[in-house]
Amino acid sequence: MAGSNLTVLERQDSRYQTWSNVEKIAFRFAFVFFILLIIPVQSEWYVRLFSAETFYNILSAISGTRLNFIHIPTESGRWGAASFASWGLATLIALLVAAIWTILSRNSKRKEYNVLYYWLGVIVRYRIALGLIAFGYIKFFPMQMPFPSISNLNTEFGDYAPFKLYWQIVGVSFRYESFLGFLEIAAGTLLFFRKTIVLGAIINAGVLFNIAHANLGYDGAVHVYASYFVLLSLFLLMQYFPNIWKLFIKRETVTPYYYRPDFSGKTKKYVHLGTKATIIVLFIVVYGYFRYDRFYNQGILKEPVVPGLSGAAGHYNISSFVLNGDTLPYSPHDSLRWHDAVFERYSTLVYKVKKDIDIAVGNGTPSVGDILKDYELTGRAGGKTYLYYEIDSATHKLYLVDKNQKFSKELRKRLDKENSIGLKELYGTSTGDSINILLWSYERPDKDRVVLSGKDVNKDSITVVLDRLDESYLTGKEWYMENNKFTYN
Template sequence: MSKILELNSQNEWSNTEKTIFKFFGIYFFLQVLPLDLRFFKHLFSTNWFQIQYRDIFYLARYSPTFTGDDSFFNWLIIILLAAIGTFLWDKTYTKKINYDKLYYWLRVLVRYRLAIGVIAYGFLKYFPIQAPFPSISNLNTNYGDFTAWKLFSLGLGVVPNYQSFLGLVEIVAGLLLLNRKTTTISTLIILPFAGNVAISNIAYEGGEYVYAFYLVALALYLFAFDAIRLFNLLSLERPTVPNRFQPDFDGKWKQYRLVLKTVFILFFVVLYGSKTYAGYKHHGYHFPKEKGIENTSGLYNVSEFRWNNQTLPYSKTDSIRWQNVVFEKWNTLSIKLNKPVIIEHLKSEEIYQADSNRIYEFAGSQGRHYYGYDFDSTESILLLKNRNKNHVSDQFKLSFKRLNDSTIVLSGLSAGKDSIYAVLNKINKKYLTIEAKKSGRRNALKL
């Protein structure tokens, strides 16, 4: 049977080095390999004949959880398991171990696990769908009505080219991890990148900081292999010895290695990249897929408003009177009025298939109420339902009448049987972000 030959003889490890390796070896082994049923449930529920990029993304984003939530408490559990494992290893296993070879294979596992993680997020940015361009409703929401996280996401969404650049950086860093010789270079890219993501999530109250630190921890473990050598060479300007262990694959091992690496690249780079591009071409995963009423999208001023047959004048403080309405290109209608909104939050990056779960457009914001609608074109009836799970009783059944290209009349009843009548006049509003996107940054904006 083929085996792996070492070019260099095994180096001597001190007892302290062995103990440290055992602890971190067990720790990262448990962090890298799937341990809980959540991973296998997703693995076996995936339709592999019609696989989507969301399926690969969720496999790539896996990290072990014991509490049901992605928190640092899971790390504490793994630390305890690693400590117990180290103690039992010293007490029960007495055979001679080639620590150089064991360290090499552990680094292989960590390298490929880290590569999967950064490449998965890299393609979501390279095809700029992780932070989509703001919706018309977002562009007509007051700055102070957004949470810090939503402002960060919207700020990234208005610069898709920069977002693509960030994604390219992640993809390149992930590909560099696939070669042992370029691993350290990759970690020097990933550490500041993922570290910045982690700190940004803390600063802007995002929900991905635990996973970002998870990637940082993996990168630190890989960087530690060359850290002392780099310090001696660059800082102390001392002679530095080469790597202690360099594998040489012979026979079938060389073929197996090539096949496994090829399969990895085809699945996590080629297939995932092409599926993500297809998702980008179908408008991503944040906004609903269902199309809205044709030739209706835009901002509308509510020039006349009646509630229970009583005319209400325009007011920014009235909790009933609509101020303006937005029809999106998809089946969302948002209304601005002075009625409290219980804010929904997206705790982590989620790629939902069902439109009912796609809450990005209103998550992290208030000031507007967002309604999904069904439109009966034969009867010209709109059925509106508030998409915020905290306001599910907020519903309307309204007749839809288009007087001309810029005027729409909505009339009908609320879920509480209150009558409503609203005249909507379209505003031909231009947006700096959209005009800049059309004309290019170097051209002057003409409004």
């Protein structure tokens, strides 16, 4: 039944006339707890929202709010039980408020909280829908876990952090990643409609549970956010569990009644439908287009997009390494002579030495400037140095910067305006000196050999001869490369 008839029947059901004291107390706790989990209470979120420079940033802030009352700066605070500390604090606050609420309501004549329960359910399902759709688009357009770079394909298994290994495996299966994104978008969309709440919540709980426990197993640090959606979905399903149990387990006839406000009035109906339609269009159509535009047109991704040295992409053996005029023989323990090198298809040059280098443990943040994109070097040991470079083909020069260095917040803003940073123009300036721009010459005697010469970060003179190795990679790489090209002004 629908419309006013449904509302009349719902109001006639005695189960919605009176709640037990236990149900009232449980609801008071749940109401406060889930409001704390959903409504942003951190000032940083409001600063981000009201300082947003684009409409995309506004939608992103609305869909991406996360609970972060407290952060414990330990390994457990990022990956272990302590990462759920904010949930624990929200629980304590909810218990306290529920106790006070119960004391103040001890003489109340109220028999139920149907209206509050309904609107809390609306807030919960819209929070899931918006977050899940945003979560889904970064997979549907495979941005979250990019296809492995050549350097990562040539990284020893033991040098991978667990989360990076997991993300690389998903990145290889980019069609599967896109399917996961579609599933999340579809599940989120189902939660906009009352008749498909159960189906959407079940799909969401299943998909996000898989993500949560995979991130717990591989230290992916997305387990809290994924578990958050599982928890919200289970809350939505609570009122449906009794009838589901009766129908599917006990095989009894079920006539479900769930409270719903009366939206039959003309004004209420148009406001209700107009609000819902606006949210759906904004977050499925408009936000989806923004994500498409960022992926295919702007190149605001986790991995660089500026084209590298033409025809040079590949894994290279170091045939000769000359340091300050002395030719160094190969040694696996050498901290100066390069062991091998990689030219990526984009503007990254990677070389390996026997040297301790800090391991970045982040998941990589999409940026405009290629120099700031660090997904390719996160979660991986092995003594590899990543150099972002720009080409002056007229003079056969490369301008290079070490991507492993830490950039200040102010410098990041300056370097995050265009994909190509303009290293040639910055060379010799105070900004260029602050990021230590290197200037090397390059020669291409043949298609599989590159000769580099210049001064390294220690001001030592080097000449390096690189010979490309004949290697084949995973099936699907060529398709991926051909279908992920970008255009720039």
